[in-house]
Amino acid sequence: MTDPVTVHVPLGARAYDVRIGVGLIDRAGAEIAPLLARPRVAIVTDSRVAPLHLPPLRAALARAGIEAEALVLPAGEATKGWAHLTECVEWLLAQRIERRDVVLALGGGVIGDLVGFAAAILRRGVRFVQVPTTLLAQVDSSVGGKTGINSPHGKNLIGAFHQPALVLADIAALETLAPRDFLAGYGEVAKYGLLGDAGFFDWLEENAPRLRDDPALRQQAVAHSVAMKAAIVVRDETEQGERALLNLGHTFGHALEAATGYSDRLLHGEGVAIGCALAFDLSARMGLCSQEAPSRVLAHLRRMGMPARLSEIAGDLPDEAALIALMGQDKKVQDGRLRFVLARGIGAAEIRDDVPAGLLAEVLRDAR
Numbered sequence: 001m002t003d004p005v006t007v008h009v010p011l012g013a014r015a016y017d018v019r020i021g022v023g024l025i026d027r028a029g030a031e032i033a034p035l036l037a038r039p040r041v042a043i044v045t046d047s048r049v050a051p052l053h054l055p056p057l058r059a060a061l062a063r064a065g066i067e068a069e070a071l072v073l074p075a076g077e078a079t080k081g082w083a084h085l086t087e088c089v090e091w092l093l094a095q096r097i098e099r100r101d102v103v104l105a106l107g108g109g110v111i112g113d114l115v116g117f118a119a120a121i122l123r124r125g126v127r128f129v130q131v132p133t134t135l136l137a138q139v140d141s142s143v144g145g146k147t148g149i150n151s152p153h154g155k156n157l158i159g160a161f162h163q164p165a166l167v168l169a170d171i172a173a174l175e176t177l178a179p180r181d182f183l184a185g186y187g188e189v190a191k192y193g194l195l196g197d198a199g200f201f202d203w204l205e206e207n208a209p210r211l212r213d214d215p216a217l218r219q220q221a222v223a224h225s226v227a228m229k230a231a232i233v234v235r236d237e238t239e240q241g242e243r244a245l246l247n248l249g250h251t252f253g254h255a256l257e258a259a260t261g262y263s264d265r266l267l268h269g270e271g272v273a274i275g276c277a278l279a280f281d282l283s284a285r286m287g288l289c290s291q292e293a294p295s296r297v298l299a300h301l302r303r304m305g306m307p308a309r310l311s312e313i314a315g316d317l318p319d320e321a322a323l324i325a326l327m328g329q330d331k332k333v334q335d336g337r338l339r340f341v342l343a344r345g346i347g348a349a350e351i352r353d354d355v356p357a358g359l360l361a362e363v364l365r366d367a368r
C-alpha cells in the first residue's frame, strides 16, 4: 500500500495540509491532537456516513484521549439549507464549542460545505477539520475554503470563505460509496483535466475506468486534483479572477440543480459532467475550439457511464428561457452579464462574457 501524500496549501496564516491516504480515519486522533487547545471536538456527519465511518473516527479520537460529541444530519443535498444550518449552529452552541475548539466535518460535500459555513459564523469563526468521505469531497469541496448553503434562488448563494485547519482524505472510506455517488465525484475529477491539464485528461482516458477498484490509482487521481486546486486557490483565494476556472461546467450544472430542486434527480457532480459537455459544445459553436474537443469530452463521459445531456435527467425540466434566468443568479455574473468558463481545447479553459443568448438557448435545446 502506498504511503499518505500531503499537499500543503500555503495560505499564510490560514495555511493547512491536505493528507491523502489509506487509514487516515484510524489515525485521526494523532493527526488532530496537535490542533486542539483541549481534548474535545464536535463532529457533524450525515445519516448514511454515520453508521459506516463515525465509529472508527470516534475510536481513533478516544485512543488519543479526545472526547467527541456527534450530530447526525439527514443525508442528501436538501440538507444544505437554512433549516439544517440553524440546527447545526444551535447544536454547536449547546455543546459549548469555544473559539479555540475544532469542529469536524465527516462526510461528503454537503456536510463539508454546511459545517464549514457553520464554523465560519459560530462565534465569528472557529476552526474546522474536513474529513471528506466522497470522491467529490476529497478532490474538490474539502479544499479551498468555499463554504455555504443553497437557496431556492440558486446554488451556494449564502456562504463565506473559511479555510479548514486540516483535511484528512482517507482513500479507504471511498470503498463504501454507492456507484452513482462515486461517478458523480468523477465529474469534478474530469473537470480538472478539462480546465487546465490536457496530460491529466489523457491519463484519465487511460486509467479512470479502474479508479474505483484500484486504491493506488485513486490516491494518485485525488492527489493530482487537490494539487491543481490548491495551486489555483493559493493564487486567487477569493475568486477575483483565475479561481473561476474551477467553475467549468457549473453555470449549466448549478442552474440544472436549482431546476431539479436540489433533489436526487441530479447530483452535483452529474450536473458538472453535463455542464462540461455543454460548455465544450458551446465553445465549439463559438469557434473557440474544434469539434474534436466536445466529441472527446462526450465520448469519455459516455465511457464512464456519466450523463452528458439534459435528456438524461429524469422528469421534466423548465424551458431554455427559464434555465437561462436561473443562470442569472450565478456568482460569476458581472454587471448583469453572464460569464462562462469556456475552452480553447482540452485543458485550455478561459472565462468569457460574450456568449450570444441565441447560441446558449440553441445548445440547451439541442441537449434535450
Ligand SMILES: NC(=O)c1ccc[n+]([C@@H]2O[C@H](COP(=O)([O-])OP(=O)(O)OC[C@H]3O[C@@H](n4cnc5c(N)ncnc54)[C@H](O)[C@@H]3O)[C@@H](O)[C@H]2O)c1
Residues within 6 Å of the ligand: 046, 047, 048, 049, 052, 075, 076, 077, 080, 107, 108, 109, 110, 111, 113, 133, 134, 135, 136, 137, 140, 141, 142, 143, 144, 145, 146, 147, 156, 173, 174, 175, 176, 177, 178, 181, 184, 185, 188, 267, 268, 269
Ligand atoms: N466547497 C466547494 O469547493 C465545493 C466543491 C464541489 C462541490 N461542492 C458541493 O458538494 C456537494 C456535493 O458533494 P457530494 O457529492 O459529496 O454529496 P453528498 O455530501 O450529498 O454525498 C453523496 C452521498 O454519499 C453519501 N456518502 C458520503 N460518504 C460516503 C461513504 N464513504 N460511503 C457511503 N456513502 C457515503 C452521503 O450520505 C450522500 O448520500 C454539493 O452541495 C456541491 O455544491 C462544494
Ligand SMILES: O=C(O)C(=O)C[C@@H](O)[C@H](O)[C@H](O)COP(=O)(O)O
Residues within 6 Å of the ligand: 140, 144, 146, 155, 156, 188, 239, 243, 244, 246, 247, 250, 331
Ligand atoms: O472551489 C471553487 O472555486 C469551485 O468553483 C469548485 C466547484 O467545484 C464547487 O462546486 C464550488 O462550490 C462552486 O462554487 P460557486 O462559487 O459557483 O458556488
Ligand SMILES: [Zn+2]
Residues within 6 Å of the ligand: 140, 188, 250, 268, 272
Ligand atoms: Zn463543483
